[in-house]
Amino acid sequence: MIVRASIIVTGKHQRALYGGAVFISHGTIIDAGPASAIIRRFPGKKIVQFPGAVLMPGLVNVHAHLELPFLRNSIRANSFSGWVLNLIQAKKGLKQSDYVLSSKDNINALMQTGTTTVGEICTHGTSPILLKKSGLRTVVFDEIIRMEDREGKSSDFKVQSQGLRQSSLLQHGLSPHTPYTVSEKVLREVAAMAAKKDLKLAVHVAESKDEIRLLQRKKNGLEKLYQFAHWDLSLAPKGTSSFEYLNRIGFISPRLLAVHAVQVTDHDIILMKRAKVSVAHCPRSNKELGVGKMPLKKFLDAGITVGLGTDSLASVPTLNMWDEMRYAYKIHHRDGVSAEDIFRIATIGGAKALGWDKEIGALEPGRKADIIAVPLPKKNTGDLYSDLLRETKSCIMTMVNGKIVYQK
Ligand SMILES: [Zn+2]
Incomplete structure (x- = not known):
């Protein structure tokens, strides 16, 4: 043809x-x-x-949660931790059928707006089969939230998409949610499992100032989350920065897609560059949650692979990558990021971030x-x-x- x-x-x-x-x-x-x-x-x-x-x-949308319905306006909060707790609360009112419906609608929205590849965080097990049926190219990252101080077995990880075979259109990955909702022991196990099975890893990391304050044992809003979930605060990560912590526990590697990466020091950027970490930039979500502006120009100048992601309808109004690209250009062009740069991160950059740089982009x-x-x-x-x-x-x-x- x-x-x-x-x-x-x-x-x-x-x-x-x-x-x-x-x-x-x-x-x-x-x-x-x-x-x-x-x-x-x-x-x-x-x-x-x-x-x-x-x-x-x-277009390559490197970070989405297609199972979530539009919750953004109803869970808005004046702090990052407030938003997290509101999201947990809102999800209590949702049924499995709601996740099925949202997955369908959101997949349609991707196709209508030109996304051909998506990095999907699967939490409820409804999106993988629908993505497979849709014909979109997908990396399905199965989400892990586990704050435990014990040695588990790799087989403990619930891999929702395991029933689906990997193919040129569907790859599996793992997504330990964040460094503060997955314990160090579990993170180490996940890293070992990913290396053994050759899986990509996606982690929400260095997103809010609260995360860094928790690492540094300063007063922070995430303590409320620990109280709510009955987690032991002594299991929370410790360090000067999220990337310093992940590096120390051996979690930093080319497999890692660091989602958000807003709260980064110059030293973190050196660590990321050295380990060939990729970044998922979600500028509209960062704006909604008030976490600040990600230093895109610094990442690009350092030669770090950056892809663009919409994140979920819990923090953005649409899953349209053109809206994401427009907003990214708006906030970064004064730093010297061109429209062509934005275009590149939304295509070849995203392809590389998901491990498909030779095939697509x-x-x-x-x-x-x-x-x-x-x-x-x-x-x-x-x-x-x-x-x-x-x-x-x-x-x-x-x-x-x-x-x-x-x-x-
Ligand atoms: Zn996310």
Whole structure:
């Protein structure tokens, strides 16, 4: 199949090519270039046209909780720990059927807005099978919340998505929730299990100032969570920073996708860079929870892999990556982050963060055909990336592995 459009964004360097096309066979991009040359090179092939559209790599949402319904407005709090406790309370009113419904709606929202790959934190066991059915590319991270001071068995970990086989479209991972909701002993076990089974790890880390204050044994709001959950405060992590703590217990490695990473010191950035840790940036969630601004420019300058994630509807109004990209550009462009940088972290950066950098993230021969078509921006300022960021709300077509999973 040949897919052509007014503009294609092609290659590792995301070059905009007017009147371009890609030739796809068995889910893989075989060639990309000027439409006339592609049509000549592959005569007689079916041609799908998207006039008035930009063809670009599918968006990678590296961090979501698709099982959660829209709770943001009802659980708002004036502190991070207040929000966490409100979320626990709100979830008491939810049934398994609510999680099924939310998973379905949220998967649809991803497809309609051009997300082709998602890093999903699975807590209730409803999203993996629906993601598999949807045809989206997924890393399912099974969530672990366990504050115990005992040696467990790896088999104790409830891997919700275990029933589903790994494939080129579905990979398994583990998500110890945070350094303060999973004990050191369990974190060490999880790291060992991940190394043995070659799994990615996603951890909400260095998110709030409360987390750092807890580590430093200063007064902090998270003590309320420990009281509520009847956890022993002596099991809480200790250290000068979250990354220093994770490094000390041997949890830092290239497997780690550090979600949020807002409260970081320059030394943390050195540790992360050395260990090849990737970062999931969730700027709208950070804003909602009042945790501050993540130092994106510092991470990019240090050469740390950064992907973009929406997080859940418990902290953001939509799961639309274009909204996330727009907001990221808004808060970081004064630091020297360009629209093209944002575009890159939302595509190739996210692909790398999830361990799929050779397969997806760019439209070039040899990569999987994860492609979206979005409307050509009405205004042409000469910077296609900022024009796309300003105008794009949803997409015309979403293709994963050469298969169209959504078309307007
Ligand atoms: Zn999250």
